[in-house]
Amino acid sequence: MTKPMRSRAGGRAARRALRSAPDFEMLPGLTNKLPMCELMDGSQVEAIDAASMDILENVGVHFRDDIALEDWRKAGAKVVGEMVYLDRGLVRELIATIPTTFTYHARDPRKNVALGGREAIFVPMTGAPFLRDLEDVRRNPTLDDLAMFHKLSHMLPAMHSSAHHIVEPYDHPISQRHLRITYSSMKHSDKTFMGMTTSPKNAEDVIEMCAILFGEAFLEDHPVVTGNCNGNSPLVWDETMLGAMRAFCKRKQPVLCSPFVLGGANTPASVPATVAQLNAEALSALAYTQVIREGAPAIYGHYLSTVSMKSGAPMAGTPEISQMNFMIGQMARYYQVPWRTSNTLGGAKTFDAQAGYESASTLSAVMHSGANYIWHSAGWNEAGMHCSVAKFIVDAEQCAMAYRMAEGLKWDDFDVALKAVPDVGPGGHYLGHPHTQENFQQAFFMPELFDNNSIEQWIAEGSVEITERALNRAKTLLSQYEEPKLDVAKDEELLDYIARREREIPAADELNQSY
Amino acid sequence: MTKPMRSRAGGRAARRALRSAPDFEMLPGLTNKLPMCELMDGSQVEAIDAASMDILENVGVHFRDDIALEDWRKAGAKVVGEMVYLDRGLVRELIATIPTTFTYHARDPRKNVALGGREAIFVPMTGAPFLRDLEDVRRNPTLDDLAMFHKLSHMLPAMHSSAHHIVEPYDHPISQRHLRITYSSMKHSDKTFMGMTTSPKNAEDVIEMCAILFGEAFLEDHPVVTGNCNGNSPLVWDETMLGAMRAFCKRKQPVLCSPFVLGGANTPASVPATVAQLNAEALSALAYTQVIREGAPAIYGHYLSTVSMKSGAPMAGTPEISQMNFMIGQMARYYQVPWRTSNTLGGAKTFDAQAGYESASTLSAVMHSGANYIWHSAGWNEAGMHCSVAKFIVDAEQCAMAYRMAEGLKWDDFDVALKAVPDVGPGGHYLGHPHTQENFQQAFFMPELFDNNSIEQWIAEGSVEITERALNRAKTLLSQYEEPKLDVAKDEELLDYIARREREIPAADELNQSY
DSSP states (O other): OOOOOOOOOOSHHHHHHHHHSOOOOOOOOEEOOSOOOOOSOHHHHHHHHHHHHHIIIIIOEEEEOHHHHHHHHHHTOEEETTEEEOOHHHHHHHHTTSOSOEEEOOSSGGGOEEEBTTEEEEOOOOOBSEEEOTTOOEEOOOHHHHHHHHHHHHHOTTOOBOOSOSBOOTTSOTTTHHHHHHHHHHHHOOSBEEEOOSSHHHHHHHHHHHHHHHOHHHHHHOOOEEEEEEOBTTTEEEHHHHHHHHHHHHTTOOEEEEOEEEETTSSOSSHHHHHHHHHHHHHHHHHHHHHHSTTOOEEEOOEEEEEOTTTOOEEOSOHHHHHHHHHHHHHHHHHTOOBEEEOSOOOOSSSBHHHHHHHHHHHHHHHHHTOSEEESOSSEEGGGTEEEHHHHHHHHHHHHHHHHHHTOOOOTTHHHHHHHHHHHOTTOOSTTSHHHHHHHHHHSOOOSSSOOSOHHHHHHTTOOOHHHHHHHHHHHHHHTOOOOOOOHHHHHHHHHHHHHHHHHSOOTTOTTOOO | OOOOOOOOOOSHHHHHHHHHSOOOOOOOOEEOOSOOOOOSOHHHHHHHHHHHHHIIIIIOEEEEOHHHHHHHHHHTOEEETTEEEOOHHHHHHHHTTSOSOEEEOOSSGGGOEEEBTTEEEEOOOOOBSEEEOTTOOEEOOOHHHHHHHHHHHHHOTTOOBOOSOSBOOTTSOTTTHHHHHHHHHHHHOOSBEEEOOSSHHHHHHHHHHHHHHHOHHHHHHOOOEEEEEEEETTTEEEHHHHHHHHHHHHTTOOEEEEEEEEETTSSOSSHHHHHHHHHHHHHHHHHHHHHHSTTOOEEEOOEEEEEOTTTOOEEOSOHHHHHHHHHHHHHHHHHTOOBEEEOSOOOOSSSBHHHHHHHHHHHHHHHHHTOSEEESOSSEEGGGTEEEHHHHHHHHHHHHHHHHHHTOOOOTTHHHHHHHHHHHOTTOOSTTSHHHHHHHHHHSOOOSSSOOSOHHHHHHTTOOOHHHHHHHHHHHHHHTOOOOOOOHHHHHHHHHHHHHHHHHSOOTTOTTOOO
16 A cells, blocks of 8 residues: 655665565545646536536426425526426526535544545445455345445545445344444544535434534534535436435535436436536535535536446446536536536446456546546445455555556656766666665555566466456455544444334334345 | 447437447547646746756756667767767757647547647556466467457547557567457457557567558558657666657657656656656657657656655555646646656555546546647556456446546537426326437446346345456457458458568577567
8 A cells, every 4th residue: 555755764685675664654635736627618518517507497307396396486496297397597696605625534534635626535335235245255244244345435545434334234134224323434434524415314324323422513614524415316306315415415414416327227328418418416415515504515426337238237438427526527517516426337347357358447537537536436336236355455556656646747756867877877777776665655656456576476476466456455455454543422322313213213124125 | 348429310219229239330439628737826836946957957868779779979069978968959959840730530530639739548458477367367368369469449439549559469479469469450450550669670560560450551541550668767768768769750650758757766756846857858859859750650658656655665656646647638738748647556466446546547647638649548558467357348338438428518418408497397207208208318327347236136136346347347348349341451451461570580598588
């Protein structure tokens, strides 16, 4: 894993110590210095904007929720039945109050991160109904498995969040899971985390638990938890999501407004038209966040794949997904709203080469697109049906590598480094040069999960492929895990809250209900 | 595999036919419309240029070749022993006569491709001493194996070249191999190909064979074969490479001037300083091509990896390799010279997830860097020690996907596609809409080598992983191969040439000499 730069005494022993010392220090939030990949000129951005506004004004958006319809009426929108028609002037006025950047607060304030503009974070995958475990066995997850992923998220430097239900814990009643999931995120890591939005009540529980952890007053002006609200493309927002959205927005906690796009199935068979529809959907929800509470932070979101017309299955790593990420980045910047995308997606059934290609293709597009909230950054495979421990570890290192690529060139020792050229001279080598010895740790990233030895050495070491290497790494990490202790009083208060709510929420016959 | 866009009658049967018909039509040379990823501002480009020129003027370049030293003396360079010191004015004057773009001619003129500016081509890997064959067995290759790769290169739409010794055929004497390799490239494919530069005499044989194939007079103003000349970094060019370079340049055939950089081992431990040295090396050879023959086409080249300081092994897919590709692209554009990079590199021992991550990371960086001659675009694994048939097939599809990403957005049916939005309306689906039915083939790339089915279906179909899928695809392709017949008279003349040269070139005891 990459080490933060530091000045230190040289020498082989010091380097060896540095190399072997476990380093779990979180990388600061990324300031992405890559030039953004912008496929559209200004008039094309305006064409997408105009098409989206036409959709909002003339096709309308279906808000399947009485409170939202009433809110929209009061806000001045045209409401016909459950259809809401949004004038572009109203949309622009509403989204103008969304903060362009904000700080996302962690339990350990040293792990606070910025979002918006060029500031970005990596967040692990969530929502997997299965895992591939430490032995690469595919099975239903438990709360212990979820805790394991929260521990790994805590320890992996490029992960800026422990998210929430990385995997879905089946050993606890579904109606009460959100309490245990939230507690696990809070307890096993002191990084930022996410909040469950599986119902309005669940979302309120999350916010109450955050109020315990951070203090009621603190929440008002400090985003501490993000909630994702998926749209039903095309152009539908449902009661569950809208209710959860209100629970977050009212308390000024940031909501990800995420159309759920399966390109070609629930959008037109055209990249620009798909983006126009997705953009309309995102805008309709972003605008609603400001109806709920003006000035509440919100994030332009999406889940995005294209669909195989042979099978209807979602695909990952396809060229149009990359193009759409580039375009959506332009739209979000046009509206000056932080935006979320999905990272390292894979559709493979195992952690094979397909998963590698898909994940790295997606990661790269995401970095060049300038996304802020880079979700699903570790573990996602089988189109999200499972979270793989092995892939979780490798993806996290890939994110660390992308971080390095995006943090910019290191020019500060350019002149000193150049002095090595005449020192070494034509035909020489640099390995023994003092500048090399001082700088190799920082100059070139050495991935731990990639094997670059000769095949002879690789065979001598047991022909270990990447899945096994990654699982070994996970086991080592977990053996070194140290819990970032919760304040005892807060811990008790959280457990009391959970106990009370679990008494209140019926749990019968739900244990084995599928996700 | 992706289909070229075409107007055609609609209907399900037509679509099924289109989907199942083998399509081996070569994609036209790529016009890369992606914005280039430029990490340096103008002053930083000038800082690299100045540092490189300082190296050329003051550190000098070691030309281990008497003819080159004499050439440089005559050209006005300062020559001391075997060291050549190049004044920046002389370098700029010389490289100014390198064509900024040129057409690279194929046996089938419909497969000619442009190089330079935004014009780019994909070329398969070359030089592997081992292959992983159609049964994924790692072994030494034969001429038949080489022919197989030439056939696959011929059939895979995104490959614009059959290259030369994709694998090293061990069943023929090493001193005569170049003849058989060149003939195999010419015979099994009518795309562009490369010429061996393993010695000056071998390079001359290649050019003579090209004169037979294309006609002596045609060569003078038509690039038909590219030759790669590796430098020995730091700052050395040897007799073999320089002699081969002369054989190509004299006949106006393009040479790739390729410093061979193992970042940190034969360059300083600094990304910008490594680029400054690499740039100096490339400029020294590019300048020499114009000493040999003014106006000869030449390509700014490099082989580039970073080195693991734990083992000394070259690495692939690391962030600094991406950064250096972005920077080298800027330098080549600054000098207005077409440039070459390496694609889809992998250091894995098998076709596992590591290979996938490494290859896709490299491919992505290459696309955003704006490289023109995108070499090693299929098959490379184990740091180039083997060419994998399975990876060859998957990489070629990845290149087709990158091609799609880079060829730009399709706006022509934007208004028509948008009309589907009110047609379908909120909550509907697009699968049955006429626009979808007409356009899904073109709108979203469907990778054939990726499995996106449910795990249940995948298991029912035998749990086939990507390596086996790709090998099955290779076998199918080979069963459908049709040789693009050589003109009979030219074929006989080529075979006569080979027979004569094989009588002239001693072959004793060389059969099993290792590469």
